[in-house]
Amino acid sequence: MKKFTAVLALVGALLSGSLALASTTATTAVTPDQALRLLMDGNRHFVKGDLDNLEHMSTVSRRAALVAGQHPYAIILTCSDSRVPPEILFDKGLGEIFVARVAGNIATASELLGSIEYGVEHLGASLIMVLGHSKCGAVTATYDAHVTGAMPEKNIDSLVKAIDPAVTAVLATKPSGTKDEVVEECIVENVNKVTESIEANSPIVKEFVEHGKVKIVKAKYDLSTGVVSLLP
Template sequence: MSRQHPQINLSRRSLFKFGAGAIGTSVLTAGLSSNLLAAENKAPAEDDITPDKAFQELLEGNERFVKAKRRNPHQTHSRLVEVAKGQKPFASVLGCADSRVPSEIVFDQGLGDLFVCRVAGNIATKEEIGSLEFGSLVLGSKVIMVVGHERCGAVDATIKGAEVPGQIGSLLEAIRPSVESSKGQSGDKLENACKANILAQLKKLKSSPVLSKLIEEEKLKIAGAYYDLDTGKISIVG
């Protein structure tokens, strides 16, 4: 990765609207590589898309996946060459690292379509939030979907109070408040906790000054979704 940090043009002008309190331009300059900035300036031309349209495109893609009618769009060599010049994803996904929930497949999308952050338990850490801020503010993603899923192992381990080694415990600590908030609800304990966790991560994302400003300007939509491992179906949560 290049260590050179050229002047930021369009991105910096956009970021100034949030003021130094929202995100420091010096921090942004130090943290983003020249390759990413070049990607912004040379992004391939895309049709303008509204947040609602982007949201609907995700749902329609999932419906095709469930019905085994995938189109497998944007997976050709020509698309590979096109997006090598720059990216302009229409949607972002904060998903679980679970190998059974690959975003591009379950939403029937392809190269350059989705800006994906994956972490066990689909938790919105500072790093994940920062990445999604970049995806929306700089790259132009119109929707962020937080995707939790059925029988999530990280949530289940939190419910059971599992003793875990290394840094795994940090994941369970982040999920614990959601488990506590879902106690006493009727129905399946694990499903309730998984959905409560989705809602908690939505709240974190919406508390971001960068993302909340984009929502206020109707440039971004944030939604939660629950993925059924048995059917592949996405259902909206929150």
């Protein structure tokens, strides 16, 4: 009986590892639209408090199956904010998404743009999502610096300079809302400008997009509701 139980356990482990490996290799065939659907479905799970996929895709067998390589189907560029972890927001586990994070979700550094290119060209990701979020501290700091003229300390000012074009564009429309409302407009405009800059500054990404192999989408995460909304 003990021998039979041991055999069953071994078979189960082998099957689990095989399924995880199949899941890993299968991601190479995911289309841009399929990748987007996987992300948005995952966010709906998160909003309901369901993170079963994250748990299922973070097992010991899943980890072992990924040692030989990775094939994430989506790249997410988002903010460093501790309240915006993509793996949790989209209910994704090991090997599913390739994440680049920097305050203000900007793409001015060549290292960051290179990371996105690597994800597209070498890992086979078919979707790039630029994800902003409500109440972004980096955008708020940029708004304050723009209005007061007081630049923050060294190094942080590089973030402000990168985000300022979005703030400038919004303020040029002479918005009539409250500061918080205007900052939210700036957050959306920053996502727009970052998205434009990725394709403009990366011939590799541009080529993949033109051939329909990659899609770039814009989105915003609401801290209060947990919902990720696609932007036009």
